[in-house]
Amino acid sequence: MARRSWAEPYRVKVVELIRVTTRGEREQAIAEAGYNTFLLRSDDVYIDLLTDSGTSAMSDQQWAALMVGDEAYAGSRSYYRFEEAVRAVYGYEEVVPTHQGRGAEHILSQILISPGDVVPNNMYFTTTRFHQEYAGGQFVDVIVDEAHDPQSLYPFKGNIDLDKLQAVIDEHGAERIPYVSFETNVNMAGGQPASMANLRAVHEHCQRHGIPVMLDATRALENAYFIQQREDGYAQRSIKDILREICSYSEGATVSSKKDNLVNIGGFLALRDAELARRARALLVAFEGLQTYGGMAGRDMEALARGIHEMVDSDDHVAARVGQVAYLGDLLHDAGVAIVQPVGGHGVFLDARRVCAHLPQEHLPAQALAAAIYVDSGVRGMERGIVSAGRDPETGEHHTPQLELVRLTLPRRVYTQAHMDVTAESVAAVAADAEQVSGLRFTYEPPELRFFQARFAPL
Ligand code: F0G
Numbered sequence: 296m297a298r299r300s301w302a303e304p305y306r307v308k309v310v311e312l313i314r315v316t317t318r319g320e321r322e323q324a325i326a327e328a329g330y331n332t333f334l335l336r337s338d339d340v341y342i343d344l345l346t347d348s349g350t351s352a353m354s355d356q357q358w359a360a361l362m363v364g365d366e367a368y369a370g371s372r373s374y375y376r377f378e379e380a381v382r383a384v385y386g387y388e389e390v391v392p393t394h395q396g397r398g399a400e401h402i403l404s405q406i407l408i409s410p411g412d413v414v415p416n417n418m419y420f421t422t423t424r425f426h427q428e429y430a431g432g433q434f435v436d437v438i439v440d441e442a443h444d445p446q447s448l449y450p451f452k453g454n455i456d457l458d459k460l461q462a463v464i465d466e467h468g469a470e471r472i473p474y475v476s477f478e479t480n481v482n483m484a485g486g487q488p489a490s491m492a493n494l495r496a497v498h499e500h501c502q503r504h505g506i507p508v509m510l511d512a513t514r515a516l517e518n519a520y521f522i523q524q525r526e527d528g529y530a531q532r533s534i535k536d537i538l539r540e541i542c543s544y545s546e547g548a549t550v551s552s553k554k555d556n557l558v559n560i561g562g563f564l565a566l567r568d569a570e571l572a573r574r575a576r577a578l579l580v581a582f583e584g585l586q587t588y589g590g591m592a593g594r595d596m597e598a599l600a601r602g603i604h605e606m607v608d609s610d611d612h613v614a615a616r617v618g619q620v621a622y623l624g625d626l627l628h629d630a631g632v633a634i635v636q637p638v639g640g641h642g643v644f645l646d647a648r649r650v651c652a653h654l655p656q657e658h659l660p661a662q663a664l665a666a667a668i669y670v671d672s673g674v675r676g677m678e679r680g681i682v683s684a685g686r687d688p689e690t691g692e693h694h695t696p697q698l699e700l701v702r703l704t705l706p707r708r709v710y711t712q713a714h715m716d717v718t719a720e721s722v723a724a725v726a727a728d729a730e731q732v733s734g735l736r737f738t739y740e741p742p743e744l745r746f747f748q749a750r751f752a753p754l
Pocket of ligand 1: 346347395396420422423478482551552562
């Protein structure tokens with residue numbers, strides 16, 4: 296039978312108007328923003344693919360939930376709804392609310408990492424590594440080699456390489472490893488999943504050495520979808536079931552609810568161990584808020600509780616979400632644009648090393664390409680290369696990641712297929728004329744998480 300089209304499992308009830316700007320306006324806007332797409336005003340952006348973080352559209356049910364939020368300082372009813380949702384969907388007993396993901400990373404790093412400790416991760420995420428280093432830990436990358444190769448078609452590029460992990464244990468000793476930090480659907484690799492077999496094997500391996508596994512479960516839903524699609528034995532299992540199994544191979548998780556959970560702000564740290572949770576809550580009250588709100592309003596927790604259920608109520612939700620990303624990826628691939636393969640869960644990542652082959656990495660090709668795409672069409676993406684990678688805290692030298700990427704990230708339930716067509720046409724046009732993209736140099740470099748606020752000028 297011929298392949299039939301599918302459509303999103305929702306319809307539009309409210310719209311938000313967006314503005315198309317002229318090329319002259321965009322040239323001025325990007326110059327004023329120091330060629331950093333983070334510093335553009337959103338009014339100057341047409342299609343905003345900067346991030347999928349906090350940019351999703353809530354459902355009518357979630358909007359209705361805002362009205363019944365309980366704003367009690369202590370013991371809010373909305374907190375208990377949210378706690379129940381985390382327990383039911385993720386399966387962790389202890390729930391520690393935070394204002395967003397990095398709040399949970401901060402608390403977890405502070406309670407578990409001592410100066411001199413070593414934390415193995417499957418690639419870095421900017422804020423995760425920051426908090427590990429801020430707590431005195433040393434970040435070590437133990438992701439499989441395939442993750443660093445944008446052209447490798449390996450289906451589970453988020454996997455941890457068990458030999459690399461064992462080498463870290465041999466070198467430093469299990470007692471210096473407070474936990475293994477295991478990110479699901481690895482963001483910086485291009486939204487690439489880990490397999491269930493690998494999650495299980497890493498957990499077994501760590502248990503033998505007495506090392507806990509802490510997930511970054513921020514995009515675990517999207518990881519569950521890839522397991523269902525790609526891993527033997529999971530095709531008939533529900534997303535809800537698969538997500539629960541992913542979490543079962545860990546002692547806890549940090550989650551930025553601004554992604555999978557379909558809300559604009561929020562996050563949590565989830566744990567199994569009550570004593571560890573007690574230590575987390577002791578810090579929570581100093582840095583985030585009381586243990587029954589942790590920086591979220593009651594209404595935010597109410598919408599979050601519904602978002603957590605909504606994301607798994609039907610497998611159609613995640614299929615449409617990842618399906619839209621795949622649609623954009625296919626358009627770009629068919630247009631001959633170099634992208635990270637396979638296409639990941641939350642966005643399409645352009646391979647700036649190949650698109651801008653005339654620019655060496657120290658001329659910041661991904662930063663320059665993101666700016667050029669914005670000027671062409673008002674589509675805003677984000678650099679994920681040498682600028683995002685920052686400097687080695689020991690040597691002060693730039694990290695020089697193999698992946699030099701521009702991320703076009705899709706908010707959930709926000710843009711249409713026509714927006715994807717416009718995006719693909721613009722990116723293909725810029726890529727076809729890429730020698731016109733000139734390199735950039737820093738004019739201002741903040742010491743920490745520099746990509747957020749750095750400024751640049753054309754070379
Ligand atoms: N972990 C991962 C994998 C993330 O992608 C993010 C945020 C965080 C943790 C931190 O969560 O923003 O709620 O504090 N990623 C955003 C992005 C910023 O654009 O990829 P947060």
